[in-house]
Amino acid sequence: MSLLNQLRVKLLLLIFSFIFTQNTFAQKLSVNNLTVEHQTNPLSVDNPLPRFSWKINSSLQNTLQTGYEIRISSAESFKNKDAVKMSKKSDQSVLIAYSGKTLLSKTKYYWQVKVKDNHGNTSPWSPTQYFQTGLLDTDWTAKWISTANPDTSLKSPLMRKEFNLDKKIKSAMIYITAKGLYEANINGKRISNEYLSPGWTSYNDHIQYQVYDVTSSLKNGQNAIGVTLGDGWYKGRIGFENQKNFYGNTRALLLQLEVEYTNGEKQVINSDESWKSNTGAILASGIYDGETYDARFEIPGWTNSGFKENSTWKPVRILEKGTEKLVGMSGPAVIKHEEFKALKIIKTPKGETVIDFGQNMVGWVILKAKGPAGTKITLSHAEVLTKEGNFYTTNLRSAKQQNQYILKGTGEQTFEPHFSFQGFRYVKVDGYPGLISLENFTAVAIYSDMKPTGKFTSSNPLINQLQHNIEWGQKGNFVDVPTDCPQRDERLGWTGDAQAFAKTAAFNMDVSGFFTKWLKDVKADQLPNGSIPYVVPNVLNSGSNGSAGWADAATIIPWDMYVSYGDKGILETQYESMKNWVTYISSVAKNDLWNSGSHFGDWLFYRPEDDNDGRAAVTDKYMIAQTFYAHSVQLLLNAATVLDKKEDVRLYKGLLERIKTAYLKEYMTPNGKLVSNTQTAYVLALQFDMLPEKLRQQAAERLVENVKSYGNHLTTGFLGTPYLCHVLSRFGFENVAYDLLMQEKYPSWLYPVKMGATTIWERWDGIKPDGSFQTPNMNSYNHYAYGAIGDWMYKNIAGLNAVTEQPGYKETIIAPKPGGGLTSATAELETSYGLLKSTWIIDNGIFKLDVTVPANTTATILLPKSDKKEKVGSGNYHFEYKYL
Numbered sequence: 001m002s003l004l005n006q007l008r009v010k011l012l013l014l015i016f017s018f019i020f021t022q023n024t025f026a027q028k029l030s031v032n033n034l035t036v037e038h039q040t041n042p043l044s045v046d047n048p049l050p051r052f053s054w055k056i057n058s059s060l061q062n063t064l065q066t067g068y069e070i071r072i073s074s075a076e077s078f079k080n081k082d083a084v085k086m087s088k089k090s091d092q093s094v095l096i097a098y099s100g101k102t103l104l105s106k107t108k109y110y111w112q113v114k115v116k117d118n119h120g121n122t123s124p125w126s127p128t129q130y131f132q133t134g135l136l137d138t139d140w141t142a143k144w145i146s147t148a149n150p151d152t153s154l155k156s157p158l159m160r161k162e163f164n165l166d167k168k169i170k171s172a173m174i175y176i177t178a179k180g181l182y183e184a185n186i187n188g189k190r191i192s193n194e195y196l197s198p199g200w201t202s203y204n205d206h207i208q209y210q211v212y213d214v215t216s217s218l219k220n221g222q223n224a225i226g227v228t229l230g231d232g233w234y235k236g237r238i239g240f241e242n243q244k245n246f247y248g249n250t251r252a253l254l255l256q257l258e259v260e261y262t263n264g265e266k267q268v269i270n271s272d273e274s275w276k277s278n279t280g281a282i283l284a285s286g287i288y289d290g291e292t293y294d295a296r297f298e299i300p301g302w303t304n305s306g307f308k309e310n311s312t313w314k315p316v317r318i319l320e321k322g323t324e325k326l327v328g329m330s331g332p333a334v335i336k337h338e339e340f341k342a343l344k345i346i347k348t349p350k351g352e353t354v355i356d357f358g359q360n361m362v363g364w365v366i367l368k369a370k371g372p373a374g375t376k377i378t379l380s381h382a383e384v385l386t387k388e389g390n391f392y393t394t395n396l397r398s399a400k401q402q403n404q405y406i407l408k409g410t411g412e413q414t415f416e417p418h419f420s421f422q423g424f425r426y427v428k429v430d431g432y433p434g435l436i437s438l439e440n441f442t443a444v445a446i447y448s449d450m451k452p453t454g455k456f457t458s459s460n461p462l463i464n465q466l467q468h469n470i471e472w473g474q475k476g477n478f479v480d481v482p483t484d485c486p487q488r489d490e491r492l493g494w495t496g497d498a499q500a501f502a503k504t505a506a507f508n509m510d511v512s513g514f515f516t517k518w519l520k521d522v523k524a525d526q527l528p529n530g531s532i533p534y535v536v537p538n539v540l541n542s543g544s545n546g547s548a549g550w551a552d553a554a555t556i557i558p559w560d561m562y563v564s565y566g567d568k569g570i571l572e573t574q575y576e577s578m579k580n581w582v583t584y585i586s587s588v589a590k591n592d593l594w595n596s597g598s599h600f601g602d603w604l605f606y607r608p609e610d611d612n613d614g615r616a617a618v619t620d621k622y623m624i625a626q627t628f629y630a631h632s633v634q635l636l637l638n639a640a641t642v643l644d645k646k647e648d649v650r651l652y653k654g655l656l657e658r659i660k661t662a663y664l665k666e667y668m669t670p671n672g673k674l675v676s677n678t679q680t681a682y683v684l685a686l687q688f689d690m691l692p693e694k695l696r697q698q699a700a701e702r703l704v705e706n707v708k709s710y711g712n713h714l715t716t717g718f719l720g721t722p723y724l725c726h727v728l729s730r731f732g733f734e735n736v737a738y739d740l741l742m743q744e745k746y747p748s749w750l751y752p753v754k755m756g757a758t759t760i761w762e763r764w765d766g767i768k769p770d771g772s773f774q775t776p777n778m779n780s781y782n783h784y785a786y787g788a789i790g791d792w793m794y795k796n797i798a799g800l801n802a803v804t805e806q807p808g809y810k811e812t813i814i815a816p817k818p819g820g821g822l823t824s825a826t827a828e829l830e831t832s833y834g835l836l837k838s839t840w841i842i843d844n845g846i847f848k849l850d851v852t853v854p855a856n857t858t859a860t861i862l863l864p865k866s867d868k869k870e871k872v873g874s875g876n877y878h879f880e881y882k883y884l
Helices: 003-024 461-477 495-508 512-525 553-565 568-588 621-642 646-667 679-687 693-709 721-730 734-742 750-754 785-798
Strands: 030-036 051-057 065-073 084-088 108-117 129-132 157-165 169-179 181-186 206-208 210-213 221-230 252-261 266-270 276-279 282-286 290-294 325-327 334-341 344-347 353-369 376-382 402-406 413-415 422-430 441-448 454-458 800-802 811-814 824-830 835-843 846-853 858-862 869-872 875-882
Touching: 030 108, 030 129, 051 108, 157 266, 169 181, 169 206, 169 221, 206 512, 221 252, 221 282, 334 353, 353 376, 353 402, 353 461, 402 413, 422 441, 441 461, 454 461, 454 495, 454 785, 461 495, 461 750, 461 785, 495 512, 495 553, 495 721, 495 785, 512 553, 512 568, 553 568, 553 621, 568 621, 568 646, 621 646, 621 679, 679 693, 679 721, 693 721, 693 734, 721 734, 721 785, 734 785, 785 800, 785 824, 846 858, 869 875
Parallel strands: 206 325, 290 402, 811 858
Antiparallel strands: 030 051, 065 084, 065 108, 108 129, 157 221, 157 276, 169 210, 169 252, 181 221, 252 266, 282 290, 334 441, 344 353, 353 413, 353 422, 353 441, 376 402, 376 422, 454 824, 800 811, 824 835, 835 846, 846 875, 858 869
C-alpha cells in the first residue's frame, strides 16, 4: 500500500472521528439489556451466586467502563433492609458474580446497575429488572401424581383441580414439571407460550421445572387448573429398535401454585390426592409418529371452574418421589416462531394431494376444517418430492410423521398437535372434506427461544441462500437439544454434530443458555470411566460411547462457549467432565497412541460410486482419534490455564508433547507425507498443530494439491469440513478456500443450494444430479453439520474474530479477506457488549470498509492488501483506499 493511500486512510479516520465526537458529545451514557445467567428476568435461578451482565450505550468513541454499582433487593423500591450494593472500579460488564448476603430460595429480587466511563460520565440507574431464585428440595410441598390405574394407555391423561381464592390477590406463581410432557391451563387459558415442556434432559439425573407468573390468570372465587400430559421423550418411542418407556413407564405431574394476598397471607395449591384424572381427545401422541386427535372425545370446559365432573373422572394416584434432581431452567424454552402460508397445492403423478410450504422446517401445520362427525383427516409430512414429483417418505424410516384429526361435526375446527413435531416442507392431505383451500393450512416453526444475534450477507445470492440454509438447519435442530435431524426415527443429540457446529451456532443465535443446559446432560450422562456417549441425552446401548470427534464435544463446546461469551463459569462447571474425558482416552491409549475403540471417523466423507481408481477419501480412524486426543488435551490445558490450575497445566503440557510425538512416529513419513493422504488428514494435522512448524507449510501445500486433484472439490466429512477453509486461509491459500466455497457442482456447499435446498443436507449428494436419492435410510435433508462453514464466512469473509485472551468479544480482530468474486459482504453480531459489525464493498477499484465496535470493547482492524493496522475503541469507523 502506497504512503499516499496510507495517509488517505488515516486522514479519513481522523476526519470521521472528529465529526462523530463533535456531533454526539452531549449525549448521555446509559445501560440496558440486563441479564442474569444469560437470561432476561429469569424465574428459576439455581446458582447461589447469580451472575449479572449489561450493555452500555454511549455515542462517544472509545468508551470504556471504569466502574459499576449494582443494587439488589427483594423490594422494587430498593429501600428494604435486605438491599445489597455491589460496586467496583472495573471494566467488567459481563457475568459479574453476586457478592452479598445469602439469597433466599424461591424469592424474587429486583436489580439495577449504573456505570462510570473513561470520559468522566456516570449513567443513570438502568431500568429495573428482576430474577427469582430457584427452589430447594425442601421448598417442594407438592406430590407427584399420575392416573388412577397403571399408565398403559396411549391416550393423554387429563388432570384437574378446582380451588377457591377468597381474598384480594397480590401475586401468584406456579412451579410445574412432569415426567413426560405437559400442557397446563388455568381458567381455560394456557399458562404460557411454551411447548414440549419440561424439555428433554438426562431424566434419570435431573428434570427441569418451569416457573410462571399466573397472577393475571386467577380471579377471586372459584378457579380451575387443567393439565394434559404426553409421552414425550420420557415414555414414548425414542432411539432405535422401537424402545419405549426408556426413562419410566408412568407419566406424572408435579405442580405447586403459590398465591400471595395483598394482606400478606399465602395460599398453596398442590398436586395431591384431591386431583382427578380422565382422558380426552388425544388418543396418541409421540415424537416420531405424530398425534391422533378425535374431537368427538373433547370435554368442553374441563379446564374452567364450575365444570361438573362425572363418573369418568377418577382420583389420581400418588407416586413415590424419585431420585432425580429438580432443577430450574438454564436454557431457552421451545416456542412458536415463523408462520408460513401454504404456497401451492400439488396433484402428484400418483394422484396425491400435497401442499408445498416452500421451506423445510420443524414444527407443525395448523389445520382448519369443517365436516361431518367422524371425518378423519390425515396430514403426512415429508422434506422432498421424488424426481417424478411424488410424495417421498422412505428416508423417514419407521417414523410415521403423521397427524390425524377426527372431526366432531359442529362448525369449523382448528387443529394442531400438542406433544409432537414434524420436519417437513411438504404435507400430503388425505380425507379432507370438500375442496382444499390454501387458507386452511398454516405451517408454524418451533424451536428453542434463542435470540438471533448474527447476520451475514454478500453480493452472491447463492452464498446468501447457503447462509439461510445454515440458519434454518440450526432452527430445526435446536429444539431443546442439539439434534442431528428432526424428521426420521432418530432426532437425537449426536455429540459429533453439535461440536462441529457450535461455533457457527454462536454466530447465528445466542446459544449461551442453550448449550449451558445441554452440557449439564453431557456431564450427567458421562460414564463412570469418563467416556462420553454418542448421543446426549443418552438413549443408546451401553457400548455406544467414546468415538473420537463425537465424545470430544465434552471439551470442545465448553471452550467454544467460553470464547464466544466470556463465560468462565462454564469452564468451572464442566472442568471435571473435560478432565475425565481426557483421563479416559489416556486410560485406553498405548504409549500415548489412541489406537483402539470404535470410531465413526470422518463421517460421510466423499465416496464416488465407481471407485476403481481409489478416489474415496478414506482417512485412518485412529489417525483422526490421535488428532482429537491432542485437541482435547489442548483445550483442557487452555481451561486449566484460565482457571489457574497450575499443576494441571504442567501435567497436560507434558502429555500434549508426548501425544504429538507419538502421532509423528505413527502417521507421518520422514518427508512429511501423512499415512492417509486425504484432505481431512492434513486439515486435522494442521488445525490442531500436530506437526512441527517447519513441516506445516509443506503439509498445507499437499492439502492444496489434493484439493486440485479433485478438480477444486472438497472430499471431507463431518470432522474435516469445519476446519477445511480455516486451514487453507491460515496458510495463505485464501483463494483455494474461496474456490471450494464457490464450487457449485457436487461435492460442495453450493450444490444443494443449486438443487433447491432450503436447509443443510446430511450428505453432500442427498439428491443426485439425476434427481434420484442417496442411501434412503441415512439421508436427512435437515442436518446442520456441514453448515459449520458459516464460522469461516463470518470470520474470514467479513472478518469478525474474537480474541481468546479477551473472550466474549471484549477484544476483537476485524480482518476481512475478500475473494471468490465477491464485491461486498456484511456481517453483524450482537455480542455480550453490543453490536459488532463489518461491512465492505469494492467499488470501481476502491475498497470501502465500515466498522462498528460496541462500547466497553476494543478492536484491531486489519485492512486487506495493506499493511494498515488500526487499534480502535468503540464507535463507527470508515476506511477506503485503492484496492489492487
